[in-house]
Structures are given as C-alpha cells and as structure tokens.
Amino acid sequence: MGLIAGFLGQETKHVRAVDGVSFDVQRGEVFCLVGESGCGKTTTGKALIRLNDPTGGNIFFDVPDDEWNRLGALEARLATLYPYVSALGPRETRQAYADWARVQALADQVESTRHPRGSAGRVLRRERYEKTIAFLNEREQALQDGVDTMIKRLTTKERNRIEVLQTLGLWFKPTRARKLHRLEDELEEGRYQLTRSESLRTRTGQNKRKIRRLERRLAAMREHVGTDDPMVRSRAEALRQELAEKEKRLTEQELGRVREEQKLVRGLLDQLGSQGSPASEDELGSLNASIAGVRSQGGPGLDAWETRAAIDEIRERYDLSTWGAKGAALVGTRPGRRRRLRRQMRGLRRRMQIIYQDPYESLNPKLSIYDIVSEPLVANHITSTVGEAEAVVAKALEDVGLRPASEYMFRYPHELSGGQRQRVGIATALVVDPDFIVADEPVSMLDASVRTEILALLLELKTRRDLTYLFITHDLGLAWILADRIAVMYLGKIVETGDGPEIIRNPRHPYTKALISVVPSPNPSVQREKIILHGERPNPVDIPAGCRFHPRCPMAVGICGWNAEEVRDELKKLLNEDREQFPESARVTDVGMNGPLGLTLTTSDPGQVEEYLWKRLQAVALGRPALGAIRKANVQAGRLELILHEPVEPPLRQITRNVSVACHLVEPESVIQQAVGVGA
Amino acid sequence: MNALNPVKRVSWQIAEAIALHDNMSFDEAQGRVVELLELVGINPARKDEYPHEFSGGMRQRVMIAMALACRPKIVIADEPVTALDVMIQAQILELLTKLQKELDLSMILISHDLSVIAQTCDRVAIMYGGKIAEYGPAEEVFLDPQHPYTQGLLRSFPDIYGPRDLPPWIPGQPPNLLEPPEGCRFHERCPLAFAECLVREPPLYETRPGHLASCHLRAPSN
Numbered sequence: 001m002g003l004i005a006g007f008l009g010q011e012t013k014h015v016r017a018v019d020g021v022s023f024d025v026q027r028g029e030v031f032c033l034v035g036e037s038g039c040g041k042t043t044t045g046k047a048l049i050r051l052n053d054p055t056g057g058n059i060f061f062d063v064p065d066d067e068w069n070r071l072g073a074l075e076a077r078l079a080t081l082y083p084y085v086s087a088l089g090p091r092e093t094r095q096a097y098a099d100w101a102r103v104q105a106l107a108d109q110v111e112s113t114r115h116p117r118g119s120a121g122r123v124l125r126r127e128r129y130e131k132t133i134a135f136l137n138e139r140e141q142a143l144q145d146g147v148d149t150m151i152k153r154l155t156t157k158e159r160n161r162i163e164v165l166q167t168l169g170l171w172f173k174p175t176r177a178r179k180l181h182r183l184e185d186e187l188e189e190g191r192y193q194l195t196r197s198e199s200l201r202t203r204t205g206q207n208k209r210k211i212r213r214l215e216r217r218l219a220a221m222r223e224h225v226g227t228d229d230p231m232v233r234s235r236a237e238a239l240r241q242e243l244a245e246k247e248k249r250l251t252e253q254e255l256g257r258v259r260e261e262q263k264l265v266r267g268l269l270d271q272l273g274s275q276g277s278p279a280s281e282d283e284l285g286s287l288n289a290s291i292a293g294v295r296s297q298g299g300p301g302l303d304a305w306e307t308r309a310a311i312d313e314i315r316e317r318y319d320l321s322t323w324g325a326k327g328a329a330l331v332g333t334r335p336g337r338r339r340r341l342r343r344q345m346r347g348l349r350r351r352m353q354i355i356y357q358d359p360y361e362s363l364n365p366k367l368s369i370y371d372i373v374s375e376p377l378v379a380n381h382i383t384s385t386v387g388e389a390e391a392v393v394a395k396a397l398e399d400v401g402l403r404p405a406s407e408y409m410f411r412y413p414h415e416l417s418g419g420q421r422q423r424v425g426i427a428t429a430l431v432v433d434p435d436f437i438v439a440d441e442p443v444s445m446l447d448a449s450v451r452t453e454i455l456a457l458l459l460e461l462k463t464r465r466d467l468t469y470l471f472i473t474h475d476l477g478l479a480w481i482l483a484d485r486i487a488v489m490y491l492g493k494i495v496e497t498g499d500g501p502e503i504i505r506n507p508r509h510p511y512t513k514a515l516i517s518v519v520p521s522p523n524p525s526v527q528r529e530k531i532i533l534h535g536e537r538p539n540p541v542d543i544p545a546g547c548r549f550h551p552r553c554p555m556a557v558g559i560c561g562w563n564a565e566e567v568r569d570e571l572k573k574l575l576n577e578d579r580e581q582f583p584e585s586a587r588v589t590d591v592g593m594n595g596p597l598g599l600t601l602t603t604s605d606p607g608q609v610e611e612y613l614w615k616r617l618q619a620v621a622l623g624r625p626a627l628g629a630i631r632k633a634n635v636q637a638g639r640l641e642l643i644l645h646e647p648v649e650p651p652l653r654q655i656t657r658n659v660s661v662a663c664h665l666v667e668p669e670s671v672i673q674q675a676v677g678v679g680a
Numbered sequence: 681m682n683a684l685n686p687v688k689r690v691s692w693q694i695a696e697a698i699a700l701h702d703n704m705s706f707d708e709a710q711g712r713v714v715e716l717l718e719l720v721g722i723n724p725a726r727k728d729e730y731p732h733e734f735s736g737g738m739r740q741r742v743m744i745a746m747a748l749a750c751r752p753k754i755v756i757a758d759e760p761v762t763a764l765d766v767m768i769q770a771q772i773l774e775l776l777t778k779l780q781k782e783l784d785l786s787m788i789l790i791s792h793d794l795s796v797i798a799q800t801c802d803r804v805a806i807m808y809g810g811k812i813a814e815y816g817p818a819e820e821v822f823l824d825p826q827h828p829y830t831q832g833l834l835r836s837f838p839d840i841y842g843p844r845d846l847p848p849w850i851p852g853q854p855p856n857l858l859e860p861p862e863g864c865r866f867h868e869r870c871p872l873a874f875a876e877c878l879v880r881e882p883p884l885y886e887t888r889p890g891h892l893a894s895c896h897l898r899a900p901s902n
Contacts, residue, residue: 452849477838518770520795522837
C-alpha cells in the first residue's frame with residue numbers, strides 16, 4: 001500500500017465513516033437502521049457481528065436486562081458526577097483514588113471475613129460438590145433402570161450387528177452392508193444424473209449403462225439376503241444374549257464406580273462443612289462501619305471512581321469489541337487480546353448471523369445449495385457426519401419454504417429464481433440456529449410480489465425461532481411495517497431514533513421528514529408535498545462542521561454550523577443583488593475570509609454597511625440560513641469584521657419518552673444560546 | 681448503473697450520439713453537451729470526468745442527458761430508478777417529469793415499482809407473462825383495478841400512510857414462458873379463476889372507455 005501510495009503521490013487517509021453510533025436492540029425485536037446508501041448502515045451492521053473491525057467502541061451481546069439497566073443507571077450517575085470530578089484539582093484526585101483503594105481493600109476484607117479460609121472459592125466448591133452428587137444420583141438411577149446412555153454407547157457395535165443380521169441376513173457382515181448401502185446411493189445418484197442428462201440430451205447412454213450395471217450388482221447382492229433362515233434366528237438369539245451379558249457386566253462395573261465416587265464426594269462435602277465458621281456479626285459490623293466512614297468523607301471523586309469501577313466490571317463481562325482502556329487502544333491490537341477475541345467470536349458466530357442484500361452475488365455459483373447451506377455447519381463443527389448435516393440442511397431448506405428439500409438440495413444457484421436464492425441465503429443464516437440476525441436489505445433486489453412473501457417468511461421465522469433482527473433498509477415503507485424501533489442514520493451518525501411507528505407518523509428531524517415525504521405511494525390521486533433534498537450527500541472524508549446535515553437541510557438556521565466559505569458565497573450573492581441600492585460611498589469592494597469563522601468586508605463606510613446588513617439579514621433570514629450565522633460585527637477603519645457562530649454538533653437528545661433526535665431545532669433555547677455563545 | 685462505458689469520458693459518451701446523427705465533429709458537439717448537462721442538473725465543469733467519478737444519481741442523470749442528446753420525441757426509460765435510493769429516486773423522477781413537460785416528450789416508463797408509476801404516469805399497461813393484462817388511465821387503474829393480477833399487485837404494496845400490516849401477496853411463481861399455461865396466463869395464481877380461464881385466453885375487454893382488462897370476469901354480459 002505504502003509503495004503504491006508513494007508512486008501515486010497520495011497519502012492514505014483513514015475515514016471515520018461511522019462515528020458515535022449507539023443503540024440497543026432488545027431480544028425478540030425488529031430494529032431498523034434506515035438511511036441513504038453510504039450513510040454507514042451496512043458498516044454498522046457488519047461491525048456489530050464483527051465482520052468489520054471497529055476501530056473503537058463497545059459491543060455488548062446477550063446482556064441480561066437487570067445488568068443492562070444497572071449499567072444504564074451507573075452511566076447516568078457517572079454523567080451527573082462528571083462536572084464535580086472534572087473540577088477536582090490534582091491533589092483531590094489523588095485523595096479520591098486513595099479513598100477508593102481503601103474502600104476496595106475493606107470490601108475485600110468483609111468478603112474474606114464472611115467466608116473464612118478460601119472465602120469465595122469454598123462457596124464455589126460446595127456448589128460444585130452438590131451438583132456432582134446430584135448428577136451421580138441421577139446416573140445411579142439410570143443404571144438401575146437400564147437406560148444409561150453411556151452403556152448404550154459402549155454396546156453400539158453389538159446392537160448394530162443384531163440390526164444388520166435381522167435386516168440383511170447371515171451372509172452380510174457390516175462391511176458388506178455398508179457396501180450395499182453405498183451401491184444404493186450410487187444408484188440413486190445415477191438416476192438423478194440420468195434425468196439431468198435426459199433434459200440436457202447428453203451422455204444419456206452412458207448413464208443408462210451405469211444404472212443397469214449397478215442394478216445387476218445390487219440384485220446379485222440381494223440374492224444372498226435372507227432373514228427367514230433358522231440359522232439367522234439362532235445367531236441373532238446368541239448375539240442378543242451376548243449383548244445382554246455385556247450390558248449387565250458393564251452396568252455392574254459402572255454402578256460400583258458411581259457408588260464409590262458418591263462416597264468420595266460426600267466425604268469432601270462433609271469436610272468442607274466442618275471447617276471454619278462464618279465471621280461474627282460484630283466483626284462484619286465494624287468493617288462495614290469503616291467503609292461507610294471512608295465513603296462519607298470521600299465526596300464525588302470517590303463516588304465517581306466507584307461508579308466507573310462498577311461500569312468497567314459489567315462491560316468487561318459482556319463487551320465483544322474492545323478491551324482497550326477508555327477506547328484509546330484500537331480493537332484487538334494486542335496479540336493476546338486479539339486471540340481471546342477470536343476465540344470468543346467463534347462461539348458467538350453461531351448466535352449472530354447475517355443475510356446479505358444481493359442474492360445474485362452472495363451465493364457461490366460453483367457450490368450446490370447443499371454445499372452453501374452446510375458450510376456454516378462444517379465451519380462451526382456443528383455436525384460431524386454427512387448424514388447429520390444433510391438432515392439439518394434439509395430442515396433449514398424446508399423451514400424457508402423450499403419444499404421438498406431434496407428437490408433443491410443438489411441444484412446450483414443459477415437454477416433458482418431470485419426469491420428462491422434469497423431463501424437459500426436465509427437458510428444459510430438460520431442453519432446454525434442463531435439468536436440475532438443482521439438482515440442487510442434482504443428484499444431490495446427482489447420484485448414487488450416476491451418481496452412481501454420473503455418478509456412474511458422472515459417474520460414467521462422470527463416468532464417461530466425467537467429471533468431478533470437488525471433490519472437494514474433504505475425503504476421507510478418496509479420500516480413502517482416491520483420495525484419495533486428505528487434509527488435513522490445520516491453520514492455515519494444517528495439523527496433520530498426511537499419507536500418505529502411514532503417516528504414515521506411524526507418525524508421530528510428534517511432529514512427523516514424529507515425521507516418520509518419522498519416514499520412513493522401507490523395511490524396516484526394522493527399527491528403529497530415532497531421535500532426533495534438537493535445535491536448529494538457530502539464525502540465522509542470531509543464532513544461538514546456543526547450539524548453534518550446543514551448544507552442540505554431545508555430547515556437549517558444560522559446556528560447549524562455554517563463556515564466562512566459558505567457564508568461568504570451567500571453574502572456575495574446578496575450584495576450583488578442589492579448593488580443598486582448602495583450609495584457609491586459605501587460600496588463593498590471585497591469580501592475576504594478571516595479564518596474558518598470570520599469574514600472581512602472592505603468598504604469605505606463600514607458603519608453604514610453594518611446598519612444595512614443587520615436590517616437586510618433580518619429580512620432574508622428564512623430563505624438564506626447561511627447568513628444567519630453572522631453573530632457579531634466589528635467596525636474598523638476601512639473594513640467591517642464579521643464573526644460567525646461556533647459550529648456545534650447537535651447531540652442526540654431525548655425528546656419524548658421513546659424518541660431521541662439530534663437537531664438544533666428541537667433543543668431547548670437556553671442550551672443553544674449557551675452552546676453558540678449568543679449574548680456573550 | 682452499468683450502462684456507461686467506464687473508459688470513456690462522460691462528454692465523449694454524450695457527444696457520440698450527436699456526432700453520429702447530427703453530422704458534427706466531437707468538438708462541435710461540446711456546446712450541446714454543456715447544454716444537456718445543465719439541463720439534467722450536472723455542473724458542466726465536470727463533463728470531462730470519467731463515470732466512476734460520478735455518484736449513482738449523477739450517472740443516471742448522464743444517461744438521461746445521453747438519451748436527450750438528439751432531441752428525441754419519445755424516450756423509453758427502462759427502470760430508471762430501480763437501483764437508486766429513495767431520495768435520489770425522487771430527484772430523478774422530479775427531473776424526468778420536469779424534462780418531459782419542458783421538452784414536450786413522450787415517455788415510456790418501464791418499472792416493477794407501482795408506486796413510481798403511480799406518481800409519474802398518465803396511462804399504464806400492466807403486463808403479465810408476456811401479455812398485457814390491463815391497460816388504461818393511471819388513476820383509474822390504480823383506484824379501480826379490473827384484472828385480478830393488478831388487484832393483487834396493488835394490494836401487495838406497503839403503504840406508509842396505510843395500516844401497519846404486512847400486505848398480502850400473490851402466491852406462486854411467474855409462468856415459464858417456454859410452456860405458457862393454457863387459457864389465461866394468470867389462472868394458476870388467480871384467486872378468482874373458474875373453468876373458462878383454463879381453456880380460453882381472454883381478449884382485452886373494454887370495461888370503461890379507454891380502460892381495457894384481459895379477464896373473463898370482465899366480459900360484457902349478454
């Protein structure tokens with residue numbers, strides 16, 4: 001890369017195409033990510049299941065509700081503490097840390113007093129012993145009833161031999177039986193090949209000859225099959241006796257071992273109980289009192305340390321993305337972490353799957369449907385034998401409506417229609433029995449009539465298999481039907497998120513409003529007013545300051561983050577239009593930029609120009625929001641200095657109980673005034 | 681999307697048609713190229729760029745400019761917005777309707793997206809299995825569809841202003857045109873099919889002046 005970049009005289013630039021995106025998806029929910037192409041929907045979806053490496057941030061998976069709520073509460077608490085903590089000087093910070101360490105030490109002491117000698121370890125051991133005993137008891141019962149699975153496994157060979165004998169007769173040894181089965185399989189495959197070659201009109205004769213040969217061999221083998229023979233009966237009887245004896249012998253052996261183990265574990269458990277005794281209430285009480293003492297003196301610094309420690313502890317338990325301190329270290333850059341992450345991900349791959357957008361490109365044309373769908377099974381070591389894999393694949397195919405599965409299993413992708421291909425894509429995701437599915441525009445490449453069918457299938461599978469979807473789409477019509485909750489993204493940021501139907505019925509962010517207004521309706525008599533955004537989305541390499549939507553926003557105002565260049569262009573246009581009304585003495589001869597937030601107007605009479613400007617700006621403020629960015633004017637000899645509002649990115653703010661919006665227009669006035677320095 | 685030649689400049693590709701048909705050189709055609717690019721809303725300063733430097737919406741605009749290069753009377757727009765985002769889709773449709781009015785064009789819009797057609801077309805022909813199933817003024821066809829296929833198709837569209845349910849769909853697959861079904865081509869998937877549909881192909885019956893439907897149910901009762 002470096003070499004090529006050197007040749008071309010270019011530098012590599014890392015683009016944060018998606019930044020600061022945060023949302024939670026609840027179990028059994030459909031969460032829609034909506035936005036134009038290039039807004040980072042797919043990148044987000046893939047990063048979640050770690051098909052893309054995120055450069056920072058946290059991904060939590062499978063967090064129990066109470067832990068999640070606790071995390072939220074702790075984070076909210078930390079946020080309220082933050083102003084106090086940031087006001088602490090270095091000495092107070094050191095003190096707070098020392099206090100925190102003392103509380104930690106005391107808490108450890110309480111723990112070890114409560115469980116003397118080995119503390120928590122003893123509790124765990126006790127639990128383990130109790131579980132072991134319960135398991136051994138169960139096993140004993142199973143052995144006595146003759147239903148123990150381990151014994152059954154040890155006698156599989158004998159069982160199989162009896163079965164073979166009973167179905168195929170004396171002549172057949174297991175090896176021959178296998179051969180027979182193989183021939184039968186070959187025959188079936190040959191017949192399939194024949195029907196194929198007949199439809200293609202090639203090599204029919206060859207296939208027919210092959211089938212005849214196989215049939216002859218099979219017939220010859222079957223001649224020897226006879227189960228009615230008295231020899232067979234007596235032989236089977238003998239085998240059965242052998243089996244019963246072996247089972248009896250093994251059971252007795254196993255029972256002896258189980259009983260011995262029970263005795264051993266019981267002994268261990270008794271020992272554990274007889275050692276040591278819990279600490280007295282007094283000891284605990286005094287320790288707890290000293291903890292409370294340190295806490296009461298500690299103040300917000302200590303509180304913040306404790307809260308952060310608790311947050312870190314929860315995060316450490318569920319986070320899939322980074323163990324880097326405060327997001328500073330990149331994901332998995334340290335070799336040990338990377339390995340640990342990969343191990344962890346392997347287990348999770350089963351539980352998180354993706355359905356791709358384009359069924360014409362996401363299926364390997366060289367593999368049969370069976371190969372495609374069984375690949376995840378093999379990769380995740382879910383099935384070990386071909387027969388098992390076949391059964392699982394067949395079930396997955398029937399689940400997605402490709403019935404009968406045998407009809408489709410050995411076809412190739414090009415032999416299927418678009419809808420059927422997408423069903424194969426869905427089957428591939430479902431075959432490992434996941435909990436969470438990222439559906440990346442699963443129906444955007446399909447025809448209208450097939451689309452609803454696939455959606456119905458996805459919803460049916462959701463209820464039947466208790467799935468959770470992250471549904472990525474640019475079609476708000478789909479989001480309307482499917483989404484429990486929605487996040488609308490623009491240029492790598494969430495601009496509006498919350499309850500799906502509410503957002504679509506009552507959008508608050510100008511971008512969402514525009515997106516909803518352009519969804520075409522199949523009713524020609526309804527002509528709604530469309531808000532068509534002009535221009536293209538900006539390049540993520542060069543994201544506009546302030547609100548990143550402001551250059552295209554139809555409702556933008558002065559504080560949305562206009563820079564000097566944008567204001568200068570608008571101002572020049574205005575001055576040009578008003579040229580006639582200016583007296584010769586006060587003509588503006590030049591508009592120059594003075595840094596990103598300043599403009600310099602060269603004129604002979606700055607006072608008059610200032611007066612004119614303020615009057616004029618009020619009149620045109622609505623149509624030309626960029627001019628609203630002018631905050632202050634300083635009159636100087638020969639020129640007029642204009643100062644613009646500081647660009648402030650609107651944060652995602654909760655507006656109602658279940659909707660959050662990132663737009664200056666929904667912010668309380670005081671916040672805006674503070675942020676952009678109005679009246680300062 | 682992929683209809684532009686990736687190794688030729690945009691200006692060359694637009695000028696090609698003008699040079700071939702209007703007996704001009706490529707250089708002489710440049711003036712018209714600038715005019716066309718302005719017409720479709722692209723900054724003419726970018727005319728000498730390559731297609732990969734343009735976004736999807738802009739490429740579609742270039743395609744429109746190419747189609748208009750020789751001042752046609754009729755334009756066939758084959759799925760002009762299918763691969764585009766909703767916002768770009770709205771931009772392109774706005775542009776097409778605007779051009780159609782300004783240049784007094786006739787336009788055949790081919791699309792599988794009924795909502796696009798509902799918002800732009802005057803008259804519609806619904807096709808199924810290689811035949812016209814229904815034909816008529818757009819408003820009439822959408823508000824009072826006469827053919828069961830049109831009815832099913834319209835019902836299967838999610839309407840953002842309608843109820844929040846999964847719409848019904850038409851079960852089954854489109855027919856294999858190597859061996860089209862006997863009788864009405866839609867009878868295998870038609871919920872209203874009866875005996876006659878299996879044997880006789882329905883002609884286009886006129887249900888209202890200018891509104892035709894190819895369905896036995898619409899046969900004028902004697």
